[in-house]
Amino acid sequence: MDWGMKNRLSKVISPKTGKTVMLAVDHGYFQGPTTGLKTPKESLAPLLPFADSLFVTRGILRNCIDASTNIPIFLRVSGGPSVLGELSNEDITTSMKEALRLNAVGVGLSIFVGAKNEDRTISNLGRLVNEAEEYGIPVLAITAVGKEMERDARYLGLACRIAAEMGAHMVKTYYCKEDFKKVVDGCPVPIVIAGGKKIPERDALQMARNAIDDGAVGVDMGRNIFQSESPVGMIQAVRAIVHENKSVDEAFKIFNELKTKN
Numbered sequence: 109m110d111w112g113m114k115n116r117l118s119k120v121i122s123p124k125t126g127k128t129v130m131l132a133v134d135h136g137y138f139q140g141p142t143t144g145l146k147t148p149k150e151s152l153a154p155l156l157p158f159a160d161s162l163f164v165t166r167g168i169l170r171n172c173i174d175a176s177t178n179i180p181i182f183l184r185v186s187g188g189p190s191v192l193g194e195l196s197n198e199d200i201t202t203s204m205k206e207a208l209r210l211n212a213v214g215v216g217l218s219i220f221v222g223a224k225n226e227d228r229t230i231s232n233l234g235r236l237v238n239e240a241e242e243y244g245i246p247v248l249a250i251t252a253v254g255k256e257m258e259r260d261a262r263y264l265g266l267a268c269r270i271a272a273e274m275g276a277h278m279v280k281t282y283y284c285k286e287d288f289k290k291v292v293d294g295c296p297v298p299i300v301i302a303g304g305k306k307i308p309e310r311d312a313l314q315m316a317r318n319a320i321d322d323g324a325v326g327v328d329m330g331r332n333i334f335q336s337e338s339p340v341g342m343i344q345a346v347r348a349i350v351h352e353n354k355s356v357d358e359a360f361k362i363f364n365e366l367k368t369k370n
């Protein structure tokens with residue numbers, strides 16, 4: 109790996125703990141004003157000090173994030189369909205030049221394995237990696253799961269491995285209760301988990317704990333943080349698991365204390 113690539117990755121995955129807490133706030137790129145992110149500027153400001161990087165679109169970055177921020181930016185660069193359309197109908201929407209202009213540490217796009225346009229989205233990933241390698245920019249591939257797919261280890265393992273084979277430097281996928289370790293073991297690049305739909309805070313912390321225990325390097329979590337009763341409490345509780353190896357009980361205690369305090 110070239111110096112630039114290594115340097116950018118070290119800004120996302122902590123060299124001290126080998127782990128990362130990415131804050132995913134790109135949901136509006138197909139969902140519009142998502143609950144918890146209706147006014148992104150206000151929702152995000154208190155969370156930024158606790159995230160290792162922000163996964164965001166260029167529109168929200170330019171309009172809602174202060175340019176003096178120190179937080180590393182991972183830019184969502186794919187899109188196309190809205191929640192009303194065929195979700196797998198994605199293309200690359202943001203250029204590498206734009207990513208560099210925005211001082212991004214990485215770029216991310218979705219692949220839709222098994223969906224109508226799987227071949228196109230996997231080719232998108234290949235093309236993005238070609239361009240990103242030219243500039244030393246890491247690519248995060250996101251294994252989007254269509255409604256008709258089972259979120260099991262077999263499917264997730266297939267999607268993650270394809271992403272790595274195409275050259276992704278990191279993969280974001282969903283956690284599955286059974287055999288998640290097999291998904292991690294079959295993927296030769298670091299895996300972070302998406303949180304998925306909002307679930308009770310303790311359950312989300314348990315999911316993060318399990319994923320780390322199974323070998324994930326961290327989370328790229330959105331709704332379970334910004335839709336929490338206490339987003340600031342939740343992101344710090346997640347950090348405690350990811351970076352400090354705390355138990356679920358310890359992390360939930362941190363969440364409850366911060367919830368009361370705030």
Ligand code: R5P
Nearest residue numbers: 132135302303304329330331
């Ligand atoms: C999908 O909208 C994005 O890739 C999200 O960044 C990803 O799903 C993580 O967010 P959440 O934890 O809300 O699933």
